[in-house]
Amino acid sequence: MKYQLEVKELLIAENKMILTIMGTIEDSKINSHFISKPKLVLHFNNGQEDRRIPFVLSNVVHVDGKCYFSGRYTYRLDLLFWKTREDYLPFEMYLNLGFEDFYSERIDVDLTPVETLYDNKCFQYIVKGNHILFMPNKRAIKHNPVAKFVVTFFFKLFKVIYYFIAIAMIPLFFCEAINKSFGIKKMPARFNDENLFMRLLAYTFWRFSNVSTVKVSLWTVKRFIFKRCYSFFKLFKIKSNKLTFISLRRDDISGNFAFVYDKLKEYPDLDIHFILNDHTITEMSLGEIIDFTKSCATSKVVVLDEFTPQIHYINLREETKLIQLWHACGAFKTFGFTRLSKPKGSPQPTRNHRSYDYVTVSSTYCKKCHSEGFGIATDNVVATGIPRTDVFFDDNYKQEARNKFYSEHPDFAGKKIVLFAPTFRGMVKETAFYPTEMFDVGEVCKRIPEDYVIIIKHHPFVNDVQPIPEEYADRVIDLSEDNELNDLLFVTDVIITDYSSLVFEASLLDIPMVFYAFDLEKYINQRDFYFDFKLYVPGKIVYSLDQLIDCINERDFCTERIAPFADMFFDKRDGKSTERVVKLITDAMNDIPYGNEKNA
Numbered sequence: 001m002k003y004q005l006e007v008k009e010l011l012i013a014e015n016k017m018i019l020t021i022m023g024t025i026e027d028s029k030i031n032s033h034f035i036s037k038p039k040l041v042l043h044f045n046n047g048q049e050d051r052r053i054p055f056v057l058s059n060v061v062h063v064d065g066k067c068y069f070s071g072r073y074t075y076r077l078d079l080l081f082w083k084t085r086e087d088y089l090p091f092e093m094y095l096n097l098g099f100e101d102f103y104s105e106r107i108d109v110d111l112t113p114v115e116t117l118y119d120n121k122c123f124q125y126i127v128k129g130n131h132i133l134f135m136p137n138k139r140a141i142k143h144n145p146v147a148k149f150v151v152t153f154f155f156k157l158f159k160v161i162y163y164f165i166a167i168a169m170i171p172l173f174f175c176e177a178i179n180k181s182f183g184i185k186k187m188p189a190r191f192n193d194e195n196l197f198m199r200l201l202a203y204t205f206w207r208f209s210n211v212s213t214v215k216v217s218l219w220t221v222k223r224f225i226f227k228r229c230y231s232f233f234k235l236f237k238i239k240s241n242k243l244t245f246i247s248l249r250r251d252d253i254s255g256n257f258a259f260v261y262d263k264l265k266e267y268p269d270l271d272i273h274f275i276l277n278d279h280t281i282t283e284m285s286l287g288e289i290i291d292f293t294k295s296c297a298t299s300k301v302v303v304l305d306e307f308t309p310q311i312h313y314i315n316l317r318e319e320t321k322l323i324q325l326w327h328a329c330g331a332f333k334t335f336g337f338t339r340l341s342k343p344k345g346s347p348q349p350t351r352n353h354r355s356y357d358y359v360t361v362s363s364t365y366c367k368k369c370h371s372e373g374f375g376i377a378t379d380n381v382v383a384t385g386i387p388r389t390d391v392f393f394d395d396n397y398k399q400e401a402r403n404k405f406y407s408e409h410p411d412f413a414g415k416k417i418v419l420f421a422p423t424f425r426g427m428v429k430e431t432a433f434y435p436t437e438m439f440d441v442g443e444v445c446k447r448i449p450e451d452y453v454i455i456i457k458h459h460p461f462v463n464d465v466q467p468i469p470e471e472y473a474d475r476v477i478d479l480s481e482d483n484e485l486n487d488l489l490f491v492t493d494v495i496i497t498d499y500s501s502l503v504f505e506a507s508l509l510d511i512p513m514v515f516y517a518f519d520l521e522k523y524i525n526q527r528d529f530y531f532d533f534k535l536y537v538p539g540k541i542v543y544s545l546d547q548l549i550d551c552i553n554e555r556d557f558c559t560e561r562i563a564p565f566a567d568m569f570f571d572k573r574d575g576k577s578t579e580r581v582v583k584l585i586t587d588a589m590n591d592i593p594y595g596n597e598k599n600a
Contacts, residue, residue: 001025001026001027001099001100001102002025002026002027003023003024003025003026003097003099003107004023004024004109005021005022005023005040005095005097005107005109006021006022006023006114007019007020007021007111007112007113007114008020008021008022008070008113008114008115009072009113009114009115009116010113010115010116010117010118010125010132011115011116011117011118012077012117012118012119012122012123012125013117013118013119014119014121014122015076015077015078015079015122015123015141016074016075016076016077017074017075017076017077017123018072018073018074019042019055019072019073019074019075020070020071020072021040021055021070021071021072022068022069022070023038023040023068023069023070024066024067024068024069025038025066025067025069025099026065026066026067027065027066027067027099027100028065029100030062030063030064030065030066030067031062031063031064031065032062032063032064033062034062034067035520035521035524035534036099036100036532036534036535037057037060037067037069037099037524037528038057038060038067038069038097038098038099039054039097039098039099040054040055040057040069040071040095040096040097040098041053041054041055041095041096041097041098041372042054042055042075042093042094042095042096043093043094043095043096043105043106044080044081044091044092044093044094045091045092045094046081046084046087046089046090046091046092047089047090047091048083048084048087048089049081049082049083049084049377049379050371050377050378050379051080051081051371051375051376051377052096052368052371052372052378053075053080053337053340053348053372053375054337054338054340054372055071055073055095056071056073056340056341057069057070057071058070058071058072059071067099073340073341075348076348076349077122077123077134077136078122078136078141079348079349081377082351082354082355082375082376082377083377088136088137088138088141089136090133090134090135090136091133091134091136092128092131092132092133092134093111093131093132093134094106094107094130094131095107095109095111095130099532100532100535101532101535101536106130106131107130108130109130110129110130111127111129111130111131111132112127113127121137121140122136122137122140122141123135123136123137124137159212159213162211162212162213163212163213165211165212166208166211166212167208167212169207169208169211170204170208173203173204173207173208174200174204176203176207177199177200177203177204177207178200180203181196181199181200181203202217205217218282219281219282222281222282222284222289223281223313225286225289226281226284226289226292226293226310226313226314227313227314229289229290229293229294230293230296230297230314232293233293233294233296233297233298234297234317236294236297236298237298238297238298238299238300238317238319238320239271239298239299239300240300240589241269241270241271241300241589242270242271242273242295242298242299242300242301243264243270243271243272243273243299243300243301243302243303243585243589244272244273244274244275244295244296244299244301244302244303245257245261245272245273245274245275245276245303245305246274246275246276246292246295246302246303246304246308246311247274247275247276247304247305247306248277248278248279248306248307248308249278249305249306249327250276250305251276251277251278252276253274253276254484255305255327255388256305256325256327256386256387256388256581257274257303257305257325258388259387259388259390259578260303260325260387260578260581260582260585262578263578263579263582264582264585267586270589273295273299275288275291275292275295280309281309281310281313284310292310293314296311296314296316296320297317299320300319300320300321300588300589301320301321301322301323301585301588301589302316302320302321302322302323303323303324303325303585304322304323304324304325305324305325305326305327306326306327307352307353309352311355312351312352312353312355316355321357321358321588321589322355322356322357322358323356323357323358323359323360323584323585323588324353324356324358324359324360324374325360325387325581326359326360326361326370328501328504329362329386329389329501329504329505329569330361330362330363330366330501330503330504330569331361331365331366331369331370331373331530331531331569332499332501332503332504332529332530333423333499333501333527333528333529333530334373334527334528334529334530335373336352336353336372336373336374336375337353337372337373337374337375338369338372338373338528338530339527339528342526342527342528343427343526344427344428346375348375352375353373353374353375353376354374354375354376356374356376356380357380357588358380358381358382358584358588358594359374359376359380359381359382360382360383360384360385360386360581360584361381361382361383361384361386362383362385362386362389362504362569362570362571362577363383363568363569363570363571364383364571365568365569366381366383366569367381367383369530382584382594383571384577384580384581384584385570385571385572385576385577385580385581386577387577387578387581388486389505389508389570389577390575390576390577390578391486392486392505392508392509392575393573393574393575394575398490401487401490401491402490402491404487405487405488405490405491406491409477411453411474412453412477412491415451415452415453416449416451416452416453416493416494417452417453417454417455417491417492417493417494418448418452418453418454418455418492418493418494418495418496418552419454419455419457419488419489419492419494419495419496420439420454420455420456420457420496420497421457421458421485421495421496421497421500421502422434422439422458422459422496422497422498422499422500422516423459423497423498423499423500423501424458424459424461424462425519426461427526429461432459432461432462432463433462433463433464434458434459434462434464436464436465436466436467438516438518438545439466439496439516439545440545441454441456441466441467441468441469441472441476442469442471442472443545443549444545444548444549445469445472445475445476447549447553448549448552448553449553450475452475452552453475453476453477454475454476454477455476455477455479455488455492456468456476456477456478456479456480457478457479457480457485457488458478458480459500460480462480465478466478466480485502485505486505489505489506489509489511490509492506492511493511493512494511494512494513494514494552494557495511495512495513495514495539496513496514496516496548497513497514497515497516498515498516498517498523499517499523499527499529499533503537503538503539503565504569504570506538507538507562507565507566507569507570508566508570508573510559510562510563510566511562512539512555512557512559512562513537513538513539513540513557513562514539514540514542514548514551514552514557515537515539515540515541515542516542516543516545516548517533517541517542517543518543518544520533520541520543536561536565536568537561537565538558538561538562538564538565538566539557539558539559539561539562540556540557540558583595
């Protein structure tokens with residue numbers, strides 16, 4: 001494989017950089033039906049932090065033997081780093097390039113731009129072969145304090161004037177809401193609360209926000225209260241032995257939290273607190289807000305297992321360590337900042353995710369993926385392993401799970417079990433779905449041997465019910481609402497999935513897998529992966545129901561791909577991931593840098 005890259009444009013104005021890059025990759029395998037795309041990453045380093053951020057490609061064209069790509073995107077140079085953002089240190093920019101099985105950091109290309117322009121104010125730069133050295137001007141970036149005060153003063157003054165005008169008009173807004181509620185004028189469809197008073201109130205708030213330029217809603221009010229509560233509880237001392245677990249995914253102690261908590265019971269001096277619910281800040285009661293903010297303000301360590309927006313509304317104390325036990329194994333579908341410019345991707349300036357002190361992952365390979373996705377330094381990502389995978393190395397647990405399953409489903413004993421476990425389509429929980437018509441249960445049962453039975457396990461976000469013909473009710477069960485997914489793996493002979501991260505756990509058990517990827521190209525365009533799907537997935541890829549059925553009948557699963565996949569995504573397969581995570585937490589409680597993992 002050969003590649004060429006050229007920086008066509010580098011424009012710097014104030015604290016923004018506009019970058020245009022064009023490139024070509026030559027490979028005999030490339031043709032007009034090729035779907036693999038280059039992954040170009042900007043790699044920044046200021047000596048104390050490094051940061052990866054994707055370069056957004058807007059055009060990718062495949063022709064025989066060549067892939068042409070280009071992109072143009074605007075980046076905020078003053079918001080590249082997080083921990084050292086106020087130090088304004090000089091930093092270097094390199095390029096990382098990935099394509100199929102090729103990946104190289106700090107590639108050897110000349111970054112001299114064809115067209116260049118900079119205002120010589122906030123950032124100056126020097127091209128040094130394969131990298132660019134940026135030199136921030138702290139005084140210019142922070143602006144003249146007197147000028148900044150004057151601008152801020154008049155801006156606030158105008159907002160106050162608009163605010164009082166809007167207050168005087170509240171009775172008019174309320175009358176307007178009454179007119180619209182009773183059909184004299186039509187109220188916008190979004191004000192559809194069944195309670196008349198709440199509709200009137202929501203409309204009045206909306207009109208007030210438009211005039212005053214101050215957004216007033218239940219969300220803004222709750223967030224204001226949330227921040228004020230946290231500021232109050234910061235007056236309290238941090239308890240050196242207090243540890244808080246927060247999850248928006250679950251309302252019980254399960255998953256990674258359960259394994260870690262069970263181990264932490266060996267430390268009786270710890271004061272462990274749990275906040276477990278899926279409430280958004282709008283849905284939180286005053287008591288829940290107080291509990292959340294007090295716990296965060298007085299805990300030595302806060303542990304998460306999912307994106308938790310409330311934690312990013314506040315500035316945690318420097319003494320408090322924030323640890324993200326990300327729920328998924330490996331690095332499969334892109335998330336966070338990797339989805340820059342894509343639907344539901346994190347915009348570069350957001351503070352979401354960026355305050356994590358540690359993120360736990362399953363392998364060293366995953367570190368660069370999570371560093372990029374969370375917008376944090378690679379050193380903040382530690383390859384401890386995933387606690388909930390420890391059961392895969394516990395023979396007693398596996399046998400108990402099998403016994404439990406067969407006692408509940410005795411008709412499945414002695415049969416070959418196929419687990420159908422796809423992920424959802426759509427971008428968020430509220431719009432999640434799976435096109436159930438693409439998996440015709442009756443057709444599958446009719447054409448595979450009768451000693452095969454099927455377990456259906458849809459993603460928790462999916463509310464679609466998979467149709468099961470009555471004639472096959474004895475061979476198919478839908479456990480989407482029940483059972484721990486991991487436990488089902490211990491009785492599974494074959495997995496049918498698509499883009500689910502279940503593949504990581506399955507690879508630990510060497511279970512044959514079929515990837516039913518009927519919408520692969522669309523999924524890549526909308527969501528994409530951290531690695532080349534066709535090249536790395538640990539099983540056979542099929543694109544139609546006929547191919548899927550033939551694959552099962554012929555037992556053509558490409559099982560030789562499983563071991564290399566597991567090697568890539570699991571550094572240590574010893575059943576001691578929980579111990580390493582507990583050590584990470586207890587070391588953080590005692591302000592001890594975690595082992596050698598920070599330098600891995």
